[in-house]
Amino acid sequence: MEANTRSTGRLPAAFLTPGSSSFMDFLSEHQPEMLPGKRQLPPVQGVIEAPHGTTIVAATFPGGVVLAGDRRATMGNVIAQRDIEKVFPADEYSAVGIAGTAGLAVEMVKLFQLELEHFEKVEGTQLSLEGKANRLSTMIRSNLGMAMQGLAVVPLFAGYDVDRDKGRIFSYDVTGGRSEEQGYAATGSGSIFARGAMKKLFRDDLSEEQATTLVVQALYDAADDDSATGGPDVARRIYPIVTVITDEGFRRLTDDETSEIARSVLERRLEQPDGPRAALL
């Protein structure tokens, strides 16, 4: 019967089986080999060399959240790509930024976006922000095998919670552990420095504009001390990707807007290389 239904060009039974609204569930039934987590990896010695994406930062402000990332991908001591994009819209009200193995991360984001869109189309309503965050958790967990071979993917998820009317940030570890961050968060190799910078600069009454400046400052500090994070590249006009999510939805700042922020940050740093100073007491 199964062979028969396929040969007629008819939709196979799996397509017409009611029940799941998840695209990943459907894939694991119908074509499990297409799921990243179901692939068999041959045993390898040492670490596989592949481009790695680095620093992602996020900060909330009253009325929304900003998520930003630098543009560098590295492979060992080599800069693999100068203009990689690591921050993506997940759907209308959320975005995901990725640190870790670039190839796997981009695939994960593509599947994640599709997972949310698929649910929305099948159910006619969006997943809750928590639901989306949990879905991402599952996807990271299914990558654990790869992570143990050095191909980890660690995203940062930010979104506007329509039910609670505020921006929220979720961070993850390689095992898929999820935790909600208050105020600001960072992931990737430069995250320690970025977090340090935001710790001193963050306030909970920032405007949207100030919040975008904050994340660019944090990325600058990360690039300052971490060789794998790229700073604003004025010569090539490559600036960080900055996205804002509010009740009006996801918006990626244009190149002109980010270049303006990056340039003003850069200008001040010419006088004060370490950036703005916080009060001692």
Place this chain on the structure above:
Amino acid sequence: MSTPFYVSPQQAMTDRAEFARKGIARGRSLVVLQYADGIVFIGENPSRALHKFSEIYDRIGFAAAGKYNEYENLRIGGVRYADLRGYTYDRDDVTARGLANVYAQTLGTIFSSAAEKPYEVELVVAEVGETPEGDQIYRLPHDGSIVDEHGSVAVGGNAEQISSYLDQRHQDGMSLAEALKLAVQALSREPNGGEREIPVERLEVAVLDRTRPQARKFKRITGRQLGRLLEDNGAETAAEAEEGEGEGEK
């Protein structure tokens, strides 16, 4: 044990077709029209949650008349088909023609298989193009045939009468409001020649709008926006005041 009666294949097929047609005609009609900026779906639907029209993919919409559980299954199958195809290749590689083919094959196989009850559904698959010339509308009757339609199409209920009404009046390049009004006029016609009024809250309207900046062109039109578009239709405006909630639906 009794010997089954002999039924000629012709008779069997006619019976099955008759069965499906009756089932489809039992529901309310819905119409799909081209307008200047895209394709609009209009139908009478007392439910706000159980939709007759839905999004399949970026540029592709779906409309169905007939039995809910059957077309809902086909709709989800279509969403899965489109999403899988887009994931495997690229978003541009998902086409209404491909989807219509799969639906035709599915409906055709079910229709001619003696082991299954024929589906009592009639589908419309529409894809909005970059220009009106690129728009595609396919009508898929219960038996797996496929009809490439232009301008306007009606399915379900007294579809024949409505189609001929629309054929005479539909023009290329109509505005959305004009198309909507024409559709409501067509849907209000009774089979016996009379007319009845369809209150605006019983209308389900969706568009595939090629001018939308997002990749996903499908959008539902509800509440106040719908009321505004139908404004000079007189009686239809009363209900709009309390609505407008659904307007933000993406």
